Amino acid sequence: MPCYDCHAHLADPRVLPSLTATLSEATDHxxxxxxANAARLSEWPAIIEMSQHQPVLGALGLHPFFLDEWSADVPDRLEDxxxxxxxxxxxxxxxxxxxEGRDDLPKQVEVFAAQLDVAVRLNKPVVFHNRKSWNEFFTALRNTGPVQGACHHFSGSLETARQALDTGLFLSFCGPLTYANARRLKEAARYTPLDRILTETDTxxxxxxxxxxxxSRPHHVHWVVTEIARVKGITPDDVSAAVEANFTGLFGKP
Ligand SMILES: [Zn+2]
Incomplete structure (x- = not known):
């Protein structure tokens, strides 16, 4: 069953030393x-390097946890x-x-909008991280114009899912979907149409x-595929085929 992981931190110091083994295990499964998604700027060179090799593609950006790394030249570096x-x-x-609070809201919005702007200008998809920020997120999207992308580890309400889907975004699910008590996540996965669903591990x-x-490691993604199939009452092969079409449609073929 072909599987796709649209959100893995392969340049994380907890993963990078065992990258070769991690990738061969993924391929075997x-x-x-x-x-491979970036969280910090220092991960960009490793992601550029590893994305030269199957089955890895890369995404570059700065996660809102690391705002202190931001400088005015980051958008140009991202664009290049x-x-x-x-x-x-x-x-x-x-x-x-x-x-953790809203003290740095203006800075977060500024850094997010500047990176979003690069994606929109170059017509590249975006992998979004959102927590307790949906209103500000949708406002930022409205200010920027149409953008393609995926909400990583979607864990919002059905109303938020509907809003994100109406905006044209994909919703991505990961490990916690498999937890017995993850009622809200299972509801969201059931609600998300097959042609708008993605899978990930957040490795x-x-x-x-x-x-x-x-x-977690990328080869665990098959458990997410299986759980989506279970909550939707369809076969894992159906989910796998849909995710393959969605992943390659959004990010291109690996
Ligand atoms: Zn992440």
Whole structure:
């Protein structure tokens, strides 16, 4: 069963030292595409390098947790990297996170909008991180204009799912979907149409139930595929085929 992981932190220091083994394990388990997402600027060179090799593609961006790394030249650097490297296919992981409070809201919005603007100008998809920030997120999208992308680890309400889907976004699900008590996530996965659903692992975080207590790895993505199939009452092969079409449609073929 071909599987696709649209959100893995392969340049994370917890993953990078064992990258070769991680990728061969993924390939052995039928993982045909992994979008390696950046969190910090220091990860960009490793992501550019690893994206030269199957099945990895890259996304570059600055996560809202690392705003202190922001400088005025980041948008130009992002634009150059996206134009120079064919296998850097997306901007990510970027977004808004007010879980710890809203003190840095203006800075978060500024950094998010500046990166979003690069994606829109170059017509590249975006991988979004959002926590307790949906109103500000949709406002930012309205201010920027149409953008393609995926909401990573979607965990919003059905109303938020509807709004994101109406905006044209894909919703991506990961390990926590497999937890017995994840009622809201299962509802959202059931609600999301097959032609708008994606799968991910958020490696090395958010492991599926079957690997609780371990770090997650891209080959765990098949558990997410299986759980989406279960909640939708369809076969894993149907989910796999849909995710393949969605992943390659949004990010291109690995
Ligand atoms: Zn992430």
């Amino acid at each position: 039928g993982v045909c595409g992994i979008l 990297a996206l134009q120079e490297h064919e296998r850097i296919r997306a901007v990510g992981e970027i977004g808004l996170d007010f879980y 090395p975080d958010l492991p599926p139930e079957q690997h609780r207590g371990e770090q």
